[in-house]
Structure formats: structure tokens, C-alpha cells
Amino acid sequence: MARKVVITGLGATTPIGGDVPTMWKNALKGVSGAHTLEDEWVAKYDLPVHFAARCSTPALDVLTRVEAKRMDPSTQFGVIAAREAWADAGITDIDHDRLAVAFATGIGGVWTLLDAWDTLKEKGPRRVLPMTVPMLMPNGVAAAVSLDLGARAGAHTPVSACASGTEALHLGLDLIRSGKADVVMCGGAEAAIHPMPLAAFSSMQALSRRNDDPEHASRPYDIDRDGFVMGEGAGALVLEAEEHALARGARIYGELAGTSVTADAYHITAPDPEGLGATRALKAAMFDGRIQAEDVVHVNAHATSTPVGDKPEYTALRAALGTHVDNVAVSATKSQMGHLLGASGAVEAVLTVLAVYERQAPLTINLENQDPEIPLDVVTSARSLPAGDIVALSNSFGFGGHNAVIAVRSV
Amino acid sequence: MASNEEILAGLAEIVNEETGLAADAVELDKSFTEDLDIDSISMMTIVVNAEEKFGVRIPDEEVKNLKTVGDAVNFIANAQA
Numbered sequence: 156m157a158r159k160v161v162i163t164g165l166g167a168t169t170p171i172g173g174d175v176p177t178m179w180k181n182a183l184k185g186v187s188g189a190h191t192l193e194d195e196w197v198a199k200y201d202l203p204v205h206f207a208a209r210c211s212t213p214a215l216d217v218l219t220r221v222e223a224k225r226m227d228p229s230t231q232f233g234v235i236a237a238r239e240a241w242a243d244a245g246i247t248d249i250d251h252d253r254l255a256v257a258f259a260t261g262i263g264g265v266w267t268l269l270d271a272w273d274t275l276k277e278k279g280p281r282r283v284l285p286m287t288v289p290m291l292m293p294n295g296v297a298a299a300v301s302l303d304l305g306a307r308a309g310a311h312t313p314v315s316a317c318a319s320g321t322e323a324l325h326l327g328l329d330l331i332r333s334g335k336a337d338v339v340m341c342g343g344a345e346a347a348i349h350p351m352p353l354a355a356f357s358s359m360q361a362l363s364r365r366n367d368d369p370e371h372a373s374r375p376y377d378i379d380r381d382g383f384v385m386g387e388g389a390g391a392l393v394l395e396a397e398e399h400a401l402a403r404g405a406r407i408y409g410e411l412a413g414t415s416v417t418a419d420a421y422h423i424t425a426p427d428p429e430g431l432g433a434t435r436a437l438k439a440a441m442f443d444g445r446i447q448a449e450d451v452v453h454v455n456a457h458a459t460s461t462p463v464g465d466k467p468e469y470t471a472l473r474a475a476l477g478t479h480v481d482n483v484a485v486s487a488t489k490s491q492m493g494h495l496l497g498a499s500g501a502v503e504a505v506l507t508v509l510a511v512y513e514r515q516a517p518l519t520i521n522l523e524n525q526d527p528e529i530p531l532d533v534v535t536s537a538r539s540l541p542a543g544d545i546v547a548l549s550n551s552f553g554f555g556g557h558n559a560v561i562a563v564r565s566v
Numbered sequence: 567m568a569s570n571e572e573i574l575a576g577l578a579e580i581v582n583e584e585t586g587l588a589a590d591a592v593e594l595d596k597s598f599t600e601d602l603d604i605d606s607i608s609m610m611t612i613v614v615n616a617e618e619k620f621g622v623r624i625p626d627e628e629v630k631n632l633k634t635v636g637d638a639v640n641f642i643a644n645a646q647a
Contacts (some may be wrong), residue, residue: 221586281617285610 157332162402162408163566164244164393165505168238170430170492172384174210174239179509181491181536182517184410187370188492189384204356206369207348207384208493225286227264230497232389234303237377240340241304245405254300255308255336257327258391259319259343261497261553265292266349295342296389308552310335310448316553317457318342318416320390320500324561325414327394330446337399342391342502353385359424361461370389373494375458375465376529383459386493390501392508410511412564413444413547419556426464426552430471433550437453437475437560440548444562448479451562452540453516453547455507456531457489459494468550469529484530484538486510487519490555500551504561507549511565514540567646568620573639580615584608594636602635622646 165175170188172178188208197205215223215230225229237258255458265449267290271283294312301310308328313322320343327339356362363382367370373384400407414468417439419432426433441448454472458465473480488506495502505515515532525533551559568576578592599602604612612623616638622645624632627643634636 219586221584225585281614284614289607290582 160328160331160394160411161397162508162563163400163405164240164483165394165408165508166239166243166391166500167263167389167505168210168212168232168235168493168561169242169388169502170208170211174212175219175243175505179341181517182187182488184489185518185535186389186522187373188386189369189372191369198356200350200355202350203351204362204364205366206384207353207498208371209348209383225290227267227290227295228346229260229264229298229344230290230296232346232387233258233342233391234299236344236389236391237300237303240342240393244395245359246338246395246403248394250336250483251305251307252310253337254303254304254306254332255339256306257313257323257330257339257341258296258297258300258310259313259323259497259501260296261314261316261319261345262296262352264291264348265347265352267291268505269351270350270357277343282303283291288310300340304340314497315557315559316555317494317496317499318551318553318557318559320502321549321551321559321561322416322557323501324392324411324504325416325559326380328411328414331394331396339342340391341394341501343498344389345496345498346387347496348385348387356385357502363460365446371521375456375490375519376531376533377494377522378526379462379526380462380465382461383446383489384493386495388495388506389498390503392501392504398498407566408508410564410566411438411561412440415439415443415560415563416559419558421556422552423556426467428467430467430474432556432558433471433552434474437471437548437550437559440560440562444546446562448544448561450544450546451476451479451483451496452545454485455503455547455549456485456487457550457552458500459489468529469551472531472563475481481532483532484516484534485512485538486534488517490520490522491518500549500559503549503551507547507561507563510540511545511547511563515543516540518530533563570639572641573620573642574635575617577616577635577638580612580619584611584615592635594639596635597633598635611622616642620646
């Protein structure tokens with residue numbers, strides 16, 4: 156029998172709240188974190204997209220100036236979320252050789268990399284700061300979190316584009332089940348609201364261009380959806396071997412019952428229109444957690460609000476859950492906070508854990524005319540989840556054909 | 567051309583910006599590593615910022631000889647002369 160793994164700490168900094176309590180309150184209320192960007196570079200480069208969903212609490216309001224100086228913005232968000240999750244878990248006595256980190260990012264230190272390139276061109280190589288390499292490396296956030304917590308059982312960085320945060324939980328579960336660690340700080344962080352990624356995602360037609368109405372731009376499942384909204388932030392979850400959590404009398408939010416990762420091997424960016432890779436991921440996570448379709452009451456969907464992405468996920472959910480999919484409350488929380496790329500899976504995992512623990516599903520906003528080809532039961536007003544044993548799933552899919560799914564069971 | 571006092575004050579400002587140490591803790595007899603706990607990466611950042619502020623060049627091979635704040639002040643003063 157595999158070791159049971161439970162979730163004992165949660166942390167987040169997002170466009171709809173700089174900590175978990177604020178984010179959760181807003182997620183149940185239904186707010187938009189998307190706003191017009193006031194930065195001079197929007198006009199300077201004539202960007203086709205003028206808005207994004209920035210973190211509601213700037214990192215510099217939380218970290219000291221000196222701490223922040225040595226971290227890329229993505230690492231700043233990751234450390235903030237990890238510290239909140241660690242404090243929430245309340246672990247005071249731990250063997251640090253049995254504490255690991257699995258902290259993901261989609262892109263890594265893109266601000267640091269591009270700032271250093273600007274400095275090189277404008278001022279020459281002598282002015283490129285010596286901290287540039289440790290700040291831009293994609294493992295920078297995992298390393299910073301490991302350093303902050305004194306986690307010595309490995310600091311890992313799963314990178315699978317927008318599936319990265321969910322893949323971190325998949326890895327964390329494995330680390331505990333296989334006996335390599337007793338506690339794992341899992342999460343994902345991203346800070347890519349920079350003109351270059353905005354230009355690049357725009358040129359592939361992935362971003363919404365609803366420049367005159369940013370708050371209504373992210374509209375998963377709506378017939379008028381036209382792309383995702385770039386978000387930023389981080390989510391963090393403390394995974395703990397059940398016996399470790401019980402021994403210290405910890406508050407347990409839920410069990411990370413099963414996870415899975417699959418690859419489409421279909422196209423570098425387009426999702427498989429049949430959703431076959433996603434279907435295999437859903438089935439594998441349910442098998443891993445010994446979960447029957449009827450156990451599932453809630454899904455936090457990947458649902459980015461792109462015209463091509465939302466439908467294959469529905470196809471996959473129907474293939475994996477059968478007709479029971481009609482009884483499942485589906486939340487598309489990117490409608491509120493935009494797409495946090497490599498952090499999205501981690502933040503959505505926090506929301507999924509809270510949905511199971513609090514028996515409430517977060518809202519999907521901006522759904523005015525539901526796409527008739529996606530007849531899901533979408534949560535658009537306050538919705539309680541049933542009492543008793545329940546399971547919720549969270550999906551994440553990434554460019555490259557990456558599919559990752561987690562299953563959270565009530566305790 | 568800055569006086570030694572001005573160089574010390576400027577250096578203290580750079581150290582404060584990089585490490586958060588109070589500027590008045592940056593005294594001539596203080597060792598960068600032993601007393602101020604400045605690691606090699608911070609030291610290089612301080613050196614590059616000092617080069618820009620004082621308009622001098624501090625060669626990489628010279629940095630290891632700058633053990634105390636006073637060493638750095640003297641080097642910068644001589645380089646400016």
C-alpha cells in the first residue's frame with residue numbers, strides 16, 4: 156500500500172488576492188484581476204494587447220528591498236507563496252534532510268534575462284550584474300525556496316509550460332510515496348508580464364484582444380472567447396506523508412489521492428482535437444487515486460478562454476467521466492485571474508483543495524452565452540459541494556502537448 | 567575629484583543599497599567579508615556600482631586586494647588622481 160499523502164499548508168499570491176484568504180474570498184465572490192497596463196512600453200512597442208492580470212499585492216510590499224534585489228520577480232512571488240504555505244502548515248520540528256522542494260515555472264527569469272540583455276547593449280558587459288545567472292535560471296525559484304526553508308532533500312523544477320505547476324504536485328507525490336522525502340513544498344511561480352512575452356503570445360494569436368474591456372476578456376466557455384489573459388503570481392502547497400502529519404496533530408485540508416502526466420505527441424502547440432492525451436491523463440490520475448467517476452463532484456478546469464483550447468478539455472472530461480460529467484460542478488477560475496502560465500496549476504490546486512475542504516466551488520465569471528458545443532455544468536453562482544467523501548480534479552495542459560491532472564479527496 | 571570622505575560616503579550608500587547594511591556601519595577599518603558579511607557576488611556588484619559612481623576602473627585581479635573599506639577608498643582615490 157502506497158504512503159498516503161495529505162495537504163497541510165497553502166499559500167498564494169495572485170491577481171485576485173495577495174494571500175490565500177483574500178484570494179479565496181474573491182474566488183467565491185467572482186472578481187476580475189485583469190486591468191489596462193499603464194506601462195510606457197505598451198505604447199512604445201505598440202503592443203497589440205494592452206492589459207493583463209497583475210498580482211494584486213506587489214512583491215515589494217511583502218519582501219525587503221534587499222531580499223527582492225537578488226530574486227527575479229517570478230522567484231519573489233514563489234518565495235512569498237511558499238512562506239505563507241509553510242506558516243500555514245505550522246511545521247516547527249522537521250528533519251531538513253527529509254524536506255524537498257518541487258517548485259515549477261513555465262518560463263523562469265524572463266525579466267532578469269531581458270533586462271541583462273538591455274544592459275549589455277546599452278552599457279556593456281561590465282554592467283551586467285553578477286547575480287544575473289542565478290536570477291534568470293529556471294530552477295532559481297526552487298533553489299530560493301529550498302534556501303529559505305532549509306530543504307535539503309532535493310530542489311526540483313518541473314518545466315512543462317502551462318502544466319508545470321500541476322506537474323510539481325505529481326513529482327511531490329512521487330517523492331513522498333517513494334520514501335525520498337516526508338514533506339515537499341510544491342508550487343509554481345511566473346512573472347512574464349513583460350513586453351516580449353506579450354508580443355510573442357500575441358503573435359501566435361493566443362491572447363485576448365479585448366483591449367477596451369479587460370475585465371470581461373477572460374471568458375472560458377463563452378461563445379465570444381478570443382484568447383487568454385496573461386496573469387502572474389504563485390501558488391504553494393505543503394505535501395506531507397499522512398503519518399508525519401498525524402504524528403504532529405496537523406490540520407489536514409485533504410488527500411492528494413492521485414496524479415498523472417501524459418504527453419499528446421500530436422502537435423507542438425495545438426491540443427489534440429480529440430483530447431486523447433488529456434483523457435489518458437484524467438483516467439490515469441483517477442486510477443492512481445482509486446477513484447470512480449461517481450466520486451468526482453468538482454473539476455477546476457484548465458479552460459484558458461482560447462477558441463481552440465476549451466472544447467478538447469470538455470471532450471476529455473466526457474470521455475473520462477462518462478455521463479457523470481453532467482453532475483460535476485466545473486469552475487474555470489482563469490476567468491477571474493487570467494492565465495498564470497507555469498503557476499496556474501499550483502494556484503488552481505490551492506483552489507481545488509479549498510473547494511474540497513470548504514465544500515464550495517469557486518466562480519466562473521464572464522460566461523454570458525455558453526458555447527453549445529461545451530455543455531458543462533459551469534459554476535457561475537454560489538455552489539456548495541456535497542457532504543460525505545468527495546473528490547475534485549484539477550487539469551493543466553501546456554504547449555508541447557503536456558497534460559497533468561491531480562485528484563484531491565476529502566478527509 | 568572626490569575627497570576620501572566623499573568616497574567613503576558614496577561607498578557606504580552602494581553597500582547599503584546592495585546589502586541593507588546601515589551606511590554608518592561601513593567604516594574604513596571594516597573588512598568586507600569578515601565584518602560586513604559581504605559575499606563575492608555582492609562584492610562584484612558593489613565594485614561595478616563603484617566604478618560607475620566614481621568613474622574609475624577596478625580590475626578583477628585588484629578586487630581580491632580590497633579587503634577593507636579603507637582599501638577600497640584608497641584604491642578609488644588613487645585611481646581618480
